[in-house]
Amino acid sequence: MRHFLTTEDWTREELQALLDAARVFRADPFSDALARRSLAFVFFNPSMRTRSSFQVGAHQLGGHSVVLEPGGSSWPIEARDGVVMDGDAEEHAREVVPILSRYFDMIGVRSFPKFKIWSDDLTDPVLSAFAKYASVPVINMETIVHPCQELAMMMALQDRIGETDGRKFTLSWVPHPRPLNTAVANSALLMAAKFGFDVTIAVPDEAYRLDERFMSAAQESAAANGRSITMTTDLDAAYDGANVVYAKSWGAIPYFGRWDEEAALREKAGAARFMIDEEKMARTDNGVVSHCLPMRRNVKIADAVADSDRFLGVAEAENRLHVQKAVMARLAVEARS
Amino acid sequence: MRHFLTTEDWTREELQALLDAARVFRADPFSDALARRSLAFVFFNPSMRTRSSFQVGAHQLGGHSVVLEPGGSSWPIEARDGVVMDGDAEEHAREVVPILSRYFDMIGVRSFPKFKIWSDDLTDPVLSAFAKYASVPVINMETIVHPCQELAMMMALQDRIGETDGRKFTLSWVPHPRPLNTAVANSALLMAAKFGFDVTIAVPDEAYRLDERFMSAAQESAAANGRSITMTTDLDAAYDGANVVYAKSWGAIPYFGRWDEEAALREKAGAARFMIDEEKMARTDNGVVSHCLPMRRNVKIADAVADSDRFLGVAEAENRLHVQKAVMARLAVEARS
Amino acid sequence: MRHFLTTEDWTREELQALLDAARVFRADPFSDALARRSLAFVFFNPSMRTRSSFQVGAHQLGGHSVVLEPGGSSWPIEARDGVVMDGDAEEHAREVVPILSRYFDMIGVRSFPKFKIWSDDLTDPVLSAFAKYASVPVINMETIVHPCQELAMMMALQDRIGETDGRKFTLSWVPHPRPLNTAVANSALLMAAKFGFDVTIAVPDEAYRLDERFMSAAQESAAANGRSITMTTDLDAAYDGANVVYAKSWGAIPYFGRWDEEAALREKAGAARFMIDEEKMARTDNGVVSHCLPMRRNVKIADAVADSDRFLGVAEAENRLHVQKAVMARLAVEARS
Structure with missing residues (x-):
């Protein structure tokens, strides 16, 4: 039995096999891969696309899904052993x-x-806690990484640009009114590095460096592929010759809990200039642009780019359906064997 | 491809065909009209009957439905073009x-x-925004009109009184502790006029006139059918000889945002006397009474009327299931062709 | 047609038939007992296990379920006749x-x-109100009793200890930071008495006596079986020779609405010593322990007991799926005849 928690646990070949299976499901959506199987989709946070694509996908594979929404942004479950549970948590992950x-x-x-x-x-x-105590496969529907989004992104990129090895992938920080979590940024970095891109991370300040766990995993992938991971605050350098620009906004980790100070840092670093527009895209090598959704237009990406043929965000979102079916079907096979 | 947004877009003959199909589904509930189809039911407002009847109906037609509840009474989606999205809206309808x-x-x-x-x-x-950007059929599950309720009402009326042409339909404002939206009032007016009723709207004050969009559409239908639309504050005149009394409470449009003043108007106009009771019904031509639900007993309609054979509210609610199946099946056929 | 509201309405033989059917479903989960049937599961309170087990169970029997969550801990529905509905309630159970x-x-x-x-x-x-106005079978998914939990408990006990007649069942009050409702305590008492156990209720104070409705129903069952119902504040006596210890926390009925005073009573009565631990279990006749979930570890039950082979709580929770399928299948047959 196997979980799908992070692409760090899966080889490039295994991930490519999932992408290939996703393309088969795109061409022929129905199968009985999950026949007589019931799936729980547990959302501690709201969702529209993830919930839709997982429910529709499970149904198209013959499965039956139940959505559970424990509510609130945290779940009063205890995961530590030996604790006297006289606080908020009503129950233990062990049950x-x-x-x-x-x-x-x-x-x-x-x-x-x-x-x-x-x-x-x-x-x-x-x-x-789910991965530790579950006796059935567990799928990450977004925590501190978002591996299903990674697969959807890579499917859209391969569809459009073909080979990824040695191409230039720019992960660009983009503005947003609030600091956001780093999940999709971590994921884009991991996946691009694993699939042989040279990766440039464009940020308004060194404080926007992603966590070492993801930086070093990406560097390891890059080394294995003979590629590099670079971080820069120079937007021109970041866009020059890029084949892919992937947009994501995130909060600076050293400023966690001090978001007012982070807002001042953004101001000082001129973060607003990171919006993706036609002028920047003109520096790329006929580059494409993508973004997980939701996306604030004319804050993160200018209309002229979002409405152009360069923009893959809608295709990437559609791919969520196909890649997640590939993941569920694969985990079902592994659980059966 | 066609949407089902308002009965204004559908001819009487097309609506009658939906009612005929609904009767077939009532007799024989199961079909494969939606086989291998997935349907999203997006509720920005709570629902029990609508959600139940759409989910059960889709399933009985072989479809798979997903309920999405974005939450709150409004949805932070941007629908205008060219906006810098630095406010509440996290995403654009275009995505x-x-x-x-x-x-x-x-x-x-x-x-x-x-x-x-x-x-x-x-x-x-x-x-x-949904109608503009969707590439699949969109169904109105109640906004400022409620076309599925219209069909359910007309099915119940035809079942009970047969021919509707030239019969008298009284749309009576009824009391409620709070001002309510005009959706079902607009809809009852549109549908009754389209199906050849002479329509009398009974209101406590001229301020309860419905919006000109619906008044003029109804007048156009009435003219085509050789019938009339009348508004009156005279309850006796409204009930005399009525074949149908349809109850609905709504807020006075000129008082939007000034509901305290509207409450004073109600008081002054003696709105409480608009409750439907046996005395009023005695003036009708053996009239029937209906109401979309929920319904406050002994505020809107007296128990003696609600518990009598005149009351069609429960039958109308049941019809929601049948007519919505007719709508979904019809839209699926139109989308396929 | 028959409802499943409380085990008080069902004979021991009928309940045993449900347990036997549940074991068949455990061995062979799929059937068409609910084919072409739609089921509403109406939750006025949150749920994870109940919702999961009912939805999965209905699906495995070929049925289609819709979950409705009217929200809030109470439902603004009027159930009394003849009321002027000018308060909170928007609709009447009669509709x-x-x-x-x-x-x-x-x-x-x-x-x-x-x-x-x-x-x-x-x-x-x-x-x-549901039982009164429904024309289809109604199932209690927990109100002031929890009959599905009773069946799940009895299935786990029969699986482990076999015959229940003449064995000793100790229903032990256990600590919890807040006063909880008595539903599962009432239910454990009813079911243990009906199935021929000698029942001992261990409480920190006489104020924790359960309501007379349940005490007298249990006493009637016990009399019919030649057994007894005993209440005690002596923990040693309660545990000595017990074959089953069933843990539940509940608030003292005479203190309803005065929970501060009840907290003082707990303190005074030394309620904390009621946690189930190995020392207490050593007094039993190789006894087993169970509890409906959620369960606070090291408050209600010590880890050493919860992690031992004595603990049946997870098996009991699994049984919810099987027994509820037996109930739904049985009610479907009764409704058809």
Whole structure:
């Protein structure tokens, strides 16, 4: 049995096999890969696209899904051993996860970081508890990484630009009124590095460096592929010759819990100039642009870019359906063997 | 491809064909009209009957439905073009609706008026954005009109009184502790006029006149049918000889945003006397009574009327299931062709 | 047609037949017992296990389920006759329940006590209204009793200890930071007595006596079986020779609405010593322990007990799926005949 928690646990070849399977599902959507199987999709955070694509996908594979929304941004479940549970937590993962494993054949979990203390978020406590106590496959529907989004992005990129090895992938920080979590940024970095891109991370300040866990994993992939990971505050250098620009906004990790100071840093660093526009795109090598959704137009990406043929965001979102079907079908096969 | 947004877009003959199909589904509930189709039912407002009847109906036609509840009474989606999205809206209809169109084969939308500024409500912004950007059929599950309720009402009336042409339909304002939106009043007016009734609207004051869009559409239908639309504050005249009394409470449009003043107007106009009771019904021509639900007993309609054989409210609610199946099946056929 | 509201309405033989059917479903999960049937599961209170097990169970029997969550801990529905509905309630059970009966073939209801005035809670107003006005079978998914949990408990006990007649069942009050409702305590008492156990209720104070409705029903069962119901504050006596210890926390009925005083009573009565631990279990006759979930570890039950082979809580939770399928299948047969 195998979980799908992060692409760090899967080889490039395994991930490519998932992408190939996703293309088969795009051409021929229905199968009985999940026949007589029930799946729980547990959302600790709201969702429209993820919920839609997982529910439709499970149904098209013959499965039956139940959506559970424990509510609130955190879940009063205890995951530590030996604790006297006289606080908020009404129950322990040691009971709730095994029981869900008896009702369901697969469990998807969305649990965003609490966004207060990064060292806590980095332990991915809810997903880790599910992975530890589940006796059925667990799928990450976005926590501190978003591996299903990674697959959807890579499917859109391969569809459009073909070979990815040695091409230039620019992960560009973009503006947003609030600091956001780093999940999709971590994921874009991991996936681009694994698939042989040279990766440039464009940020308004060194403080926007992603966590070492993801930086070093990406560097390891890059080294294996003979490629590089670069971080820069120079937008011209970042865009020059890029084949892909991937947009994402995120909060600076050293400023966790001090977001007022981070806002001042953005101001000082001139963060607003990071919006993706036609002028920047003109420096690229006929580059494409993508973004996970939702996306604020004319804040993150200018209309002229978002409405152009360069923009892959809608195709990427559609791919969520196809790649997640590939993941569910694969995990079902692994659980059966 | 065709949407089902308002009965204004459908001819009487087309609506009658939907009613005929609904009767076939009542007799024989199961079909494969939606086989291998997924439907999204998007509720920006809570629902029990609409949600139940759409989900059960889609399933009985072989379809798979997903309920999405973006939450709150408004949805932070931007529908205007060219806006710098640095406010509340996290995403634009230009992304979210096309993506739902890729996951789903049909989309139902419930989005009540915000009830602050009538000129804003009258643009029906959320439904309009779905209709504009969707590449699959969109169904109105209640916005500023409620066309599925119209069909359910007409099915119940035809079942009971047969021919509708030249019969008298009294749309009576009824009391309620709070001002309510005009959707079902607009709809009852449109549908009764389209099906050849002479329509009398009974209101406590001229300020309760419905919006000109609906008044003039109804007058146009009435003219085509050789019938009339009348508004009166005279309850005796309204009930005399009525074949149908349709009850609905709504807020006076000129008082939008000044509901305290509207409450004073109600008081002054003696609005409480508009409750439907046996004495009033005795003036009718053996008239029937209906109401969309929920319904406050002994405020809107007296128990003696609600518990009598005259009352069609429960039959009308049941019909929601049948007519919505007719609508979904019809839109699926139109989308296929 | 028959409802499943409380085990008080079902004979031991009938309940045993449900347990036997549950074991068949455990061995062979799929059937068409609910084919072409739609079921509404109406949750006035949140749920994860109940919702999961009912939805999965209905699907495995070929049925289609819709979850309705009217929201809030109470439902603004009027159940009394003849009332002028100018308060909070927007609709009357006389409309809403018949309409759900037209859409659905079976209705499950969860509606917890309001926990303010016990005499109100004891009328079980929401469930009673559903049972009164529904024309399809109604299932209690937990109100002031929890009959599905009773069946799940008894299935786990029979699986482990075999014969129940003449064995000792100790229903032990256990600590919890807040006063909880008595539903599962009432249910454990009813079911243990009906199945021939000698029942000992261990409480920190006489004030924790359960309501006379349940005490006298249990005493009647015990008399019919030649057994006894005993209440004690002596923990040693309660555990000595017990074959089963069933843990539940509940608030003292005479203190309803005065929970501060109840907290003082707990303190004075040394309630904390009621946690189930190895020392207490050593007094039993190799006894097993169970508990409905959620369960606070090291507050209600010590880790050493919860992690031992004695603990049946997870098996009991799994059984919810099997017994509820037996209930739904049985009610479907009764409704058909």
